[in-house]
Amino acid sequence: MGSTYGKIFKISTFGESHGVGIGVIIEGCPAGLEFDADFIQSELTRRKPGQSRITTQRKEADEYEVMSGVFEGKTTGTPIALIIRNEDQRSKDYSHIATQYRPSHADFTYQEKYGVRDYRGGGRSSARETAARVAAGAVAKLLLRKIGIEITGYVSQVGGMKLGKPYQELDLRKAEENAVRCPDPEMAEQMFEYIDSVRKSGDSVGGVVSCVITGTPVGLGEPVFDKLHAELGKAMLSINAVKGFEYGSGFEGVNLLGSEHNDAFYTDETGAVRTRTNHSGGVQGGISNGQDIYFNVAFKPVATIMQDQESLDQDGNIVVVQGKGRHDPCVVPRAVPIVEAMAALVLADFYLRNKSSKI
Template sequence: MGNTFGKIFKITTFGESHGLGLGVTIEGCPAGLAIDEGFIQSEMQRRKPGQSKITTQRKEEDEIKILSGVFEGKSTGTPIGMVIMNTDQKSKDYSHISDKFRPSHADFTYFEKYGIRDYRGGGRSSARETAARVAGGAVAKMLLQHFGITVHAYVSQVGELKLDKPYQEMGLSQAEDNIVRCPDPAMAEQMISYIDEVRKSRDTVGGVITCVAKGVPAGLGEPVFDRLHAELGKAMLSINAVKGFEYGSGFKGVTMRGSQHNDAFYQDGDKVRTKTNYSGGIQGGISNGEDIYFNVAFKPVATIMQDQDSVNEAGEAVTVSGKGRHDPCVVPRAVPIVEAMAALVLADYLLIGRTNKLLI
């Protein structure tokens, strides 16, 4: 269980850090969608390791291959199968940690759960699995684009460095202009220096990603349990290293009064709109047509280039030594993953929404 996401438009993924390859099966993509393989590949590039000095220097080409479900450039309605072969899977010796539990990694919990574990690079618990999500999310994005919906994420905090500008005041696509993926050039520079410094100190640091979806029609969401923001929250919390999720006013909304927080409705042409948007575009778990926005908190990466105390499978005290090529901060590469998961939720709810009324 746990390797499928979605209800109608859904992905099932497989693959671990050091197996032969990863894959994703996309079910429920409506027939007739133009599938741009180049776009999928370009999304893969945004996530792939080795893309800048502030990410891991590991090399993976992350080349996707579509095996099914697309004919003459269009989706056929049948499952779209894609694979990404691992090219780097034999390059490293893991014997030094094969029986040790790395602190704040999933080594111990996988061992407890399954009684066996693939110790090479964390196996399935490695963020490598998110490559398959990005491939699936790219198809979701193409579907959304067809209906005029866009999803943009960016880095809004690294350690204590917090961007306080509201998203409306920035060009969101500018986030792609720098390696940390922050749309404010000055802050981006600070963040890059900071991450580089953390890296040099053989340590890691956390961050926050903000995501904004525009053009989402009113009416998407499936209360009571599958509220739109509940599914978005689950999607985000399912990404490696995520510790928190808030949408609209979020944790800050707690201190507000109802009279401040309520978003007054007004009529704008033939559309009902709200004057403020503390609701984050979602009311009662259903989109209201305003921008959807939310924050995702990422912890500092667990792999640090320092010696740490731990135990091994035999219960003996051991030292885990930092080694290898790892990210000092996960958020720059997590931006496309956040977008992918958000796109998957929206694509799914868009299709589910077609079944709500008697006539459509």
């Protein structure tokens, strides 16, 4: 089962939604990095359940324990092991689907592939696994801060409600001031009320998380198969419920001519090479060019809804699956730190890989 990501800055996550806990082992983190324990906890708190009435009401503090790799507040260069213990499992909420296939879940595919599955909250396929990624991503962020890279995610769309401004015209700091994590306060309030109305109807809704990466040096990414944007896409598509990824001009770029889309180079007042536009999204030839990297990640409506749905059981019988348990009516508010974490893991890995690119 693919539970490892990265080549130098490498993580392996473990654990299930209703097991003892979840965790991550981080390999390749350089020794001597200041281990900001409070920052790592703050990142986990951004993702944890029960933040507002529009998120799952599962009560998890998501407090982590350091098992190895840190001594006297600094990384030692050895594997860092972090664990987050589960505290509020309600496995009985899932007993009714022990042999049923929930629509649009991984129940059927896991059963067919492995011949066995943990039906309690989806087991390994549960989005609870992403807490381990956020913990690892926080360590990666600490590394990236040393070279001036900052990663900021925000909610730009919920259902058909979409921000009409590019990120340059928004104060992205305001995203953390509301439960939806949308930087436009007025739009955030409308999104909140819409998500809440969807929740009350027992349904779910999807959305888009946008992300901006600033301060990236020129040269991160590898030609051919390990292009920077390709790895970002792979990282984002590995997140539960993600259905789409686009960077730079994305699909809208097809509406432009080459003469409109090309990013012309110039030298700024410091002598640095810049581009007058940034349709490339900070990546050219699979390698960062020093401009802002920006991309969008599309999340589907959460598959578990509080409505009865027709499906099949493991014997092929038609059954009615009842919606039970505690689930997000819209995943994007809690997905923002997950998107940031995966972006950080990609860039941290490429940063370390890039140190061997030339003498």
